[in-house]
Amino acid sequence: MRHVVVVGAGVAGLSAACAAAREAEVTLVYPGEDIASSPGSTQLAQGGIAAAIGPSDTPEAHARDTIEAGAGLVDTHAATYLAERGARQVRALLGDGFPADPGFGLEGAHSAPRITHAGGDRTGAELHRFLITRALSTPRIHHAPRSKELSLSRVDGHITGLTTLSADAVILATGGYCGVYPLSTGAPEATGAGIVAAARAGALLADMEFVQFHPTVLEGTGALISEAVRGAGAHLINGHGTRFLLEVDPRGELAPRDVVSAGVHRERQTDTGTGTGAVYLDARHVDDLSRRFPGISARLAQAGLDWTRELVPVAPAAHYSMGGIVTDLAGRTSVPGLYAVGEVARTGVHGANRLASNSLLEGLVFGAAAGRAAAAGEPWHAPEIAGEVLDVALPDPNRRGDAGAAREAIGAGLAVERTGETITGTARALRGNGSIAAATGLLMAAAAAHRTESRGAHRRLDHPDTDPAQARPIYLRAV
Numbered sequence: 001m002r003h004v005v006v007v008g009a010g011v012a013g014l015s016a017a018c019a020a021a022r023e024a025e026v027t028l029v030y031p032g033e034d035i036a037s038s039p040g041s042t043q044l045a046q047g048g049i050a051a052a053i054g055p056s057d058t059p060e061a062h063a064r065d066t067i068e069a070g071a072g073l074v075d076t077h078a079a080t081y082l083a084e085r086g087a088r089q090v091r092a093l094l095g096d097g098f099p100a101d102p103g104f105g106l107e108g109a110h111s112a113p114r115i116t117h118a119g120g121d122r123t124g125a126e127l128h129r130f131l132i133t134r135a136l137s138t139p140r141i142h143h144a145p146r147s148k149e150l151s152l153s154r155v156d157g158h159i160t161g162l163t164t165l166s167a168d169a170v171i172l173a174t175g176g177y178c179g180v181y182p183l184s185t186g187a188p189e190a191t192g193a194g195i196v197a198a199a200r201a202g203a204l205l206a207d208m209e210f211v212q213f214h215p216t217v218l219e220g221t222g223a224l225i226s227e228a229v230r231g232a233g234a235h236l237i238n239g240h241g242t243r244f245l246l247e248v249d250p251r252g253e254l255a256p257r258d259v260v261s262a263g264v265h266r267e268r269q270t271d272t273g274t275g276t277g278a279v280y281l282d283a284r285h286v287d288d289l290s291r292r293f294p295g296i297s298a299r300l301a302q303a304g305l306d307w308t309r310e311l312v313p314v315a316p317a318a319h320y321s322m323g324g325i326v327t328d329l330a331g332r333t334s335v336p337g338l339y340a341v342g343e344v345a346r347t348g349v350h351g352a353n354r355l356a357s358n359s360l361l362e363g364l365v366f367g368a369a370a371g372r373a374a375a376a377g378e379p380w381h382a383p384e385i386a387g388e389v390l391d392v393a394l395p396d397p398n399r400r401g402d403a404g405a406a407r408e409a410i411g412a413g414l415a416v417e418r419t420g421e422t423i424t425g426t427a428r429a430l431r432g433n434g435s436i437a438a439a440t441g442l443l444m445a446a447a448a449a450h451r452t453e454s455r456g457a458h459r460r461l462d463h464p465d466t467d468p469a470q471a472r473p474i475y476l477r478a479v
Contacts, residue, residue, distance in 0.1 A: 001025055004374045005165055007150060007194065008173030009035045010042035011124075011363030012342025014131040016171045016331075019371025021140040027165060028135065029144045031189075035132050038145075041175055041186035041343070042363065045124025046226035046295065047107060048115035049364070050357035051090035052083060054104050057112045059083035066358060069109045069256045070351020071456035072471040073207070078349035081329050086361045089368065090116060098130050106231040107356035109256040113231075115357045121226050121293040127360060150174065150193050152201045152338065159201065159337035169337050169374040172198060173367065176321035176343035177444075178211060180437045182411040184318040185214055185224040191403065192440030194344040198325045199443070199478035200394065204334045204385065206346045206473040207323035208440075209447035210457045212354055213416050214319035215261040216281050222317055223299050225281060227356050230254060232292065234283035236314070238267055258353040258457045261316040265416040268315060280311035316416050320359060322350040322457065323447070326475065328383040331370025336380040339370045348473070352456020389475040392446045394439045401435030410441045414448060419462045423449045447474045 002024040006017045009030040017028045032038030052062040062083040067074045094100055098118065105115035118126035135141055144165065151163040152170065161167035174194030178184040199205055216225040216236070230236070230253040238244050248263040249255035255263075268277045283289060289308055290297045300307050324346040331339035342363045349362060413426030427445040430438040451474060453467035454460050 002168040002375060002377050003027070003166070004169045004171060004371070005029060005161055005167040006171045006173060007162070008040070008175065008342070009038055010040040010173060010175065010342060011127060011131060011360055012367040013171070013173030014135050015364050015367030016173055016341055016371035016374070017141050018131070018134055018138050019368040020171070020375040021138050022375065024140070024375035026141045027144050027167070028141055029147045029162070029165070031146065031148045033145055035135070039187040039189045041190060042360070043125045043128040044186055044224070045360055046121040046224055047228050047357045048105055048117040048123045049090055049127070049360045050110065050115055050355065051086045051361060052114050053087050053091055053116070054112065054114055057114050059087050061111055062086070062114060065109060065111050066349065066355045069353050069355040071258070071353050072466070073348070073351035073456065073473065075348030078329060078347045082349050082358065082362060082365055085365045089364050090361070093364070099126060105228050106254070107227045108230065108251070108254040108260065109355055115228065115231070117228070120291070121228065121295045124360060150197045152197055154201050154335070157202070157336065159335055168377060169339060171331065171339040171341060171370050171374055172325065172344050173342045174344045176324065177440045178318040178321055180407055180410045180440050181318035182407050183217070183222050185217060185222050186319070191437040193436050194340070195324055195443070196394070196436050196439045198333065198335070198338060198340065199476070201338065202335050203338060204326045204389065205324065205443060205476040206326045207352070207447070208443045208476060209451050209474065210322035210352050211318055211414070211444070212257055212320040212322060212457045213261040213316035215257060215264045215316050216314045217317040218300070218303060219313040219315045223303070224319070225296055225312065225314065226293065227257070229281070229283055229286070229293060229296070232286050234281055234286050236264065237280050237282050237311070239278055256353055257356060261416055262459055264314070265316050278313055279315070281314050282311055283307050284309060320354050322346070322352065322354055323444070326383050326385070328381065329366070329369060330373035331366055332373065332381060332383060334382045339374050341367045341370045352458060385475060387472045387475055389477050390446055390450060391479045392443055392476050394442060394478050395430070395432060395434050397434055399432065399434030401438065402433055403435040403437040406430055406433055406435050406437035406441055410437070410444070414441070414444055417459045417461050418448060419460060420449065443476055446476060450474050
């Protein structure tokens with residue numbers, strides 16, 4: 001029987017482990033004392049799970065919305081696969097007893113209400129608990145807690161496990177890299193460790209320049225205020241009380257996230273007469289805030305805010321990374337024996353900007369697909385590559401690393417809007433820094449410098465227009 005190692009225990013890792021364990025022995029590797037105490041972004045997700053399971057909705061409509069939000073870079077086959085498989089898997093999840101709230105929510109850039117929630121604004125935590133219970137009751141899943149080091153073992157070009165654990169296949173589900181920013185909504189530990197380890201093992205990467213900034217984060221913190229709040233009718237206003245986003249996009253607060261975040265960022269750079277250029281979330285007219293959004297209500301109360309009566313100051317913060325390890329729809333990378341799923345992977349399903357609430361769905365769908373493929377051990381077919389590959393020199397990991405300095409440099413030069421000068425400055429500051437965050441930042445900077453246009457979540461002030469000739473991925477290879 002094959003042995004599959006799964007690194008990471010969020011929605012993607014747990015889905016992969018449970019699927020693989022039907023045909024293989026599985027070792028689930030995670031950093032905490034147990035799964036629940038291991039840091040990750042799944043349990044922090046508020047928005048919900050996007051799936052076309054409503055009576056008037058279709059997977060075709062969901063796929064179209066995903067493609068439109070991705071600003072010209074979405075792989076249409078991946079979007080169709082996600083929408084079709086996602087609808088089936090969410091129905092199965094509900095059939096297995098997942099405690100979903102009644103009805104469907106509406107979020108930005110969706111053409112229909114299709115967001116399944118659980119626990120109000122605690123969908124990620126509820127899904128995580130549900131999948132933990134499933135994993136703990138699944139035979140053939142063995143646990144390797146307190147595993148914080150990630151180093152892949154490679155023999156004759158094939159991945160043969162971790163340096164401390166042999167396996168027939170390794171599935172990376174280690175999360176993204178928004179933790180390289182000073183402020184982010186996810187786990188601060190998510191600095192791209194899986195991406196860097198895979199790159200050092202020879203795996204190709206793509207889309208590293210695309211980081212989604214969530215537009216409504218409590219100012220000065222990483223406390224997310226879900227897009228579902230705007231879907232419920234909340235507005236974004238400036239210091240004059242004007243809904244300024246209606247001048248940016250007719251969809252206003254429910255435009256795609258890249259549009260809303262850029263609009264909020266630019267409004268905050270403008271003196272609106274208040275002297276601060278502040279932007280506020282106005283939810284005072286939304287009914288039942290405490291019942292519908294209990295987690296957000298509690299977090300705002302801790303900050304001394306009563307959002308039933310007060311405006312909430314917000315600013316964009318790093319939220320989701322679209323780039324990562326290049327994979328096919330079964331999670332296969334360019335290195336035999338190595339799979340990647342979830343935010344660590346780049347399937348092409350998100351393009352330049354992820355559609356709201358597609359991330360938990362991605363973990364469910366592609367996690368299960370990779371688990372099945374890794375357990376089956378079919379002949380290896382590397383993902384197709386269409387485009388040029390840039391070579392990027394990574395710093396020596398044995399050199400002294402300073403993750404804090406790396407975060408400051410990345411936050412300064414690779415923010416919501418960037419220029420060639422700021423990108424170059426970030427790369428210069430990161431060279432010689434041996435931290436994982438610095439290595440990730442150098443990969444981001446290389447792709448950002450090469451993409452001389454503005455597209456999706458990549459906004460360049462020195463190249464403000466979208467260039468149709470650049471509607472292609474930028475691939476990276478570590479050297």
